[in-house]
Amino acid sequence: MPDHTPLFRAEHSDRYERQELICEYQKLTGAGLIVVVDQITPTNMTVLEELLFDCDPAKDLHLLLSSPGGDGETALRMVRSLQQRCRELTVIVPDMAKSAATIVCLGAHHILMGPGGDLGPIDPQMLFLGGDGKRTAAASAKEIVAAVAEAEERIKVNPDSFTLFASLLSDVNMLMVEQAKAALSRSEALMQEALRAQGREEEEVEALASKLKEPLIDAPSSHSAVISVDHAVDYGLPAERADVASEQWQLIWRLWTRYFAMGCWPMGERAIYEGARASHAG
Known part of the structure; x- marks a missing residue:
């Protein structure tokens, strides 16, 4: 040294x-x-x-x-x-x-x-800003897609639950969902x-x-x-x-x-x- x-x-x-x-x-x-x-x-x-x-x-x-x-x-x-x-x-x-x-x-x-x-x-x-607005946080693409799909199914059965699921998935937008699907399709390659x-x-x-x-x-x-x-x-x-x-x-x-x-x-x-x-x- x-x-x-x-x-x-x-x-x-x-x-x-x-x-x-x-x-x-x-x-x-x-x-x-x-x-x-x-x-x-x-x-x-x-x-x-x-x-x-x-x-x-x-x-x-x-x-x-x-x-x-x-x-x-x-x-x-x-x-x-x-x-x-x-x-x-x-x-x-x-x-x-x-x-x-x-x-x-x-x-x-x-x-x-x-x-x-x-x-x-x-x-x-999928990378996005964490709760502090600075540190990068990550979420599983598979889990994002699954969570949105489950929310859609539950809302179909009970439309009154829309507000609840909208709040729970407030950090997820449509672009992120589409990016998650694209990333999953690329996994094997x-x-x-x-x-x-x-x-x-x-x-x-x-x-x-x-x-x-x-x-x-x-x-x-x-x-x-x-x-x-x-x-x-x-x-x-x-x-x-x-x-x-x-x-x-x-x-x-x-x-x-x-x-x-x-x-x-x-x-x-x-x-x-x-x-x-x-x-x-x-």
Whole structure:
């Protein structure tokens, strides 16, 4: 690490300690390591590119990813960019990588999952301003469409309930509903394109997509559905259970707990993008 003045070093000591752990991990594994803890939105790309700009494409790259999901198109852009910067891509999931984050995992050569790690259905998230008018909030496209359909049915049976459902769905407009339907219809194509990003043969992509469509797209009724490492392996994904006693996982866990303590976790108040040479915390 470069020298800094005492005050500057003190003000940023937590960041330097995390980056020292990242460097230690890289020395142990021989792979680059970057960290992304955030919702997946189009603004992710510029900050991600900052972490990748000097990656060695001849080396493996590990991504510690924790995300509740977000925009599937951005997830596809992310995994394509990651794959261009490395020999093999491993996505490490200490907590959750849902929906659009699962799309990123589909494009990896390896998915390393912690004991509490899980993937989720490919259920696009519709992004809008939260109650404070500033922070971006997300809602499941499948759940938006289902809620509106249920409201329509109930109003047909009981027209007097219109006012109640209009109030309950006040944050949902017709444009959002149509966007949600369009995003759902695009889910299968996004899944296939993510599978191709890893360099699989077309026959393997088609076979995997056929096997994944039911559990990842059609069957789940809730965005919160859990897909464990065992499920992922059964579906044919390159997932493996982390050896929690290994030095590699001990370093990952020490790093992850620091992010958690900062408020950086899937539904937390802060986001972070970090590598050995760059750090952006929101």
